Amino acid sequence: MLDALTGALGEVLTPTSLLMMVIGVVLGFVVGILPGLGGAVTLALLLPFTYSMDPIPAFALLLGMYVVASTAGDITSVLFGVPGEASSAAVVLDGYPMTRQGQAGRALGAVLTSSAVGALVGIVVLILAIPVIRPVILAIGPPEFFGLALLGLTFVVTLSSGQMHKGLLACLFGVLVSLVGLDPSTGVPRFTFGSLDLWNGVSIVPVVIGLFGGAEVLQLMMQKGSVANVTAPPDAVQGVKSGIMDTLRRWPLAVRSGAIGTALSLVPGMGGSVAQFIAYGHAKQVSKKPEEFGKGSVEGVIASGATGVAKDCGSLIPTIAFGIPGSASSAVLLSAFLILGLNPGKEMLTTDLEVTMSMVWITFFATVVAVGAALLLVRPLAKLTYISGPLLIPFLILLLSIGAYSEANSFVDIVLMLLFVAIGVACIRWDWPRVPMLLGFVLGSILERYLFLSNSLFGADWLLRPAFLAIAACIVLVFVSYGVKVRRERRTTPAPELDEVAR
């Protein structure tokens, strides 16, 4: 394997491969920053250019673009509260508050560094997983995937911030929205109200952009100030170094979040949208200052940022080992394999191992180049947040509309985005949590799919599978620890307030 790794390094460092990678990195930046222009769409647009290429330069172009898009997507999340990628939504939760407090430089420094740390974790897992992944993945079936999705849903407990009842309701509403469209097993249209446009379901892009980005644009339109809510001191965009140091000091959190991103992306269909919120929920759960989450906690930024590239590495594993794409983007990558004459599966782990290892190196170099370039650009980027708000409005409102439209080239998505803008603003106005809604939305269809598969394949016996029982025990543990925490907090609440509560 070491031979393949060194051989692949030589292949990646050829001028053609490096040139393709640089082109990919530049494209990845553009794609990542523009909401709605997802990695999958751009990968599909780039596919025709790879027809006549050798496999390694072709993957340098495709993977270079793919992995950088995740990192670049975090930049608009931090600066404007508009996620560049659906998998950058969780970065908004604390990255944007930091920007509004005049700490855009620190937030960008932290998120970019954590993205690099997460990428390293993903790369290591990718290398280590290649020889052993087949038996591991084959041991996990739909019941375990269902259990993992259910475990993800339990993070509503953490993400509701003391508003469990509302959080659960918001989460169930998100699940309900995820069920819109044709039922995958019977083809029955559900909640489509006779509209053909809804047959494909509601895409995550208009939901994320509406819930988070739309509300921020309206806020900016009303307040008419700059994004950063403070007067810019001369060193307002300093803090990049402190952001980098924040991540390095909290490296265990970045490593754990990267591992969560990689592990969850192994599960087909889970993807980065789920991983980022689970990593965020985990960070909040273990934090000594959970009350700072949502107000500009650097830990929240680190946790969600670390899943970016890590989840791309994770989704590559089943694509390479089985030809099972873990996400829409890896499905397009899979077609690139076939176009280039590569057969995912055993061949990629034996005769074509050098190509597989070249992907490891491409991911590594593309991340290093992207993070390095982004860190150099942090200062000018952060200065954007001190520009007059009205001047940014036309640009941001166009980002919203193109972002929502580009996913399916449908105006219905813009209408859906506006609907979620209204829901997002109502949530803020009347103190309803938005994150559980998004968590329910991304996990809803996954839960249903694996529940159906589990029942079809195993009847009721799947409830007794050891791996599922272990996951179920973790779920119970989450609720028990929450109950204990609430009881402890109640005990420490001053007596007069308890009296008031009791009335």
Added chain:
Amino acid sequence: MSANTPAHPRRPTIDAEVLGGIVLAIVFGGAFWLARGWDRQAAIFPLGVSAAGFLLAIALTVRALTSRRMRAEAETPHEEIAADDNLEYIFQTATARQWIVTLAWFGGFFVALYVLGLYASALIFTVAYLRTQDRRSWLFVIVYALVLVAVLYGAFTVLLAKPVPPGFFGLV
């Protein structure tokens, strides 16, 4: 603070929690009603979700109606508002005029987008918005709008060949 003194003044308006509970109960109830008519396999999961949501929404409404004070003190003290929404948002304090002006501009853009398509609406909105809301000079707003549209056109139509909203008249 004495036990009889409220932590913060009560709003004389309809309780948002009651209203939210009722709206969600209607949504989940409606979803349950719709799902009843589907094939069993397609309906089972939506039925479960909507039933759970309906019961929770009713519970929230009842709790909000019966123990309003307890809820206000126990669940939503000012320090413990939802984690993602704890910034200083203007939505709580905005005047009716601010809402009307903002929604008129915001909605107006999307109406223009539907009718005129991306490039024309971007041009008109940018010029009109910056002239009236930011008091910029004509020269500035025209140059700004042209550059913005040129960048959009270059990125989406020329480089990526991606469709953009064409508008009702197919102007793009």
